[in-house]
Amino acid sequence: MSNENIYTHIKDVFIDEDESLNFVNLDNSISCYNKIVLALKKPLKLILFYGKPGSGKTFLLNKIANDLKEDKSLIFFPHPFFSEATFIEALCEQIYGKKLEDINNFESFIKFYSKDFSGKDEILNNQMTVILDEAQLYPTELIEKIRLMADTRMFKFLFTIHKTENEDILAKDYFQTRIWESIELSSADVNEIIIYLQRKLSQKNYDKYLKFDKKDYECAYSFCGGNLRTLNKIMYKFYEICEYYEQYQPSKLSSDKANIMILTMAALDAGLIDA
Structure with missing residues (x-):
């Protein structure tokens, strides 16, 4: 007879090591999943996805990123960036598989990246989608550069932010201006x-x-x-x-x-x- 304690294994179910594989569908999350996937297919510039901390936003983003991993035009950054240079370097690594010499700011990146496109139709047909989790932590200056990137139509962005009781992050101007679609994930x-x-x-x-x-x-x-x-x-x-x-x-x-x-x-x- 085994003396193994079953609860030793059960407790580990609640340690989220692979959130995309262990995703649990709830009514709210299914609705938001469908809205986000649909929004990502539209020629939008900026999309806002928000909800209270712990509502399951990161679970959902991991699920979407995993389901769409074959889509080479989708980039998911689960952690925030705090400088323009590190953001541009990470973007280059995702697109080109390496950092690019002397490409470390918005202007140099857009100049380099745009040389492959001859017109608006080609830009829209090759539009990259970038999902940013914890976007409320990004510096205002970096958010402004990201908005400028969206204005080129070469990129569209999904901002994911926390909605808290103490600070209405949604009231901040840069999350109100130019947002084309907003999606909220309610708490369970x-x-x-x-x-x-x-x-x-x-x-x-x-x-x-x-x-x-x-x-x-x-x-x-x-x-x-x-x-x-x-x-x-x-x-x-x-x-x-x-x-x-x-x-x-x-x-x-x-x-x-x-x-x-x-x-x-x-x-x-x-x-x-x-x-």
Whole structure:
């Protein structure tokens, strides 16, 4: 008889190592996925994709980038850039497979890149799409250069930004001016939390170890507030505690109040509530 603790493996489901392969479809994310893919096919200049932190924006972008990886006209930058030079160098590496000597600013890059096109039709037919995650962290000066790049029609950009309660990033002028289409990803509600957890575990055939009823899901939601990143942290800790009890105090797991108790312990550990 094996002494292997199943919870040792279950908790790792909530460590997101490959977000594109472990993507969980929810109503909001499916809708946004379709809107983004459709928008990327349009001859737009700038597209805005926004939502609260932890709503699943990066999950969705990784899914889109993975699904469209055969499209050589698509570039995805998951991390922000803080200078024009590093951004241009990264762009050159994506397009040409290497850094280009003396090409380290907007003007030199556009001059070099545009020499391959003879007219507007050729430019639009070869338009590159660049997806920028964490765009709220980009310096204003770099955002302005990116807008100028979009004006050439050789590139179109999808800005992905956080929408927070403390600072309405959407009110900033450079995210309002010239945005052609805006797409919002709402935070998950209780029903989507239920679907998320069930599907997340069923991907690894661990769904039978999710013994939650409605009040347990509502408890998890009250702690995470629809933030999927926070929910993953809670559930990782939840199953880590289950792992401990399974080994040392298995009777604790049979209590009717075990789920609420362990979720509360996980929330305390994450600093979401006070003792």
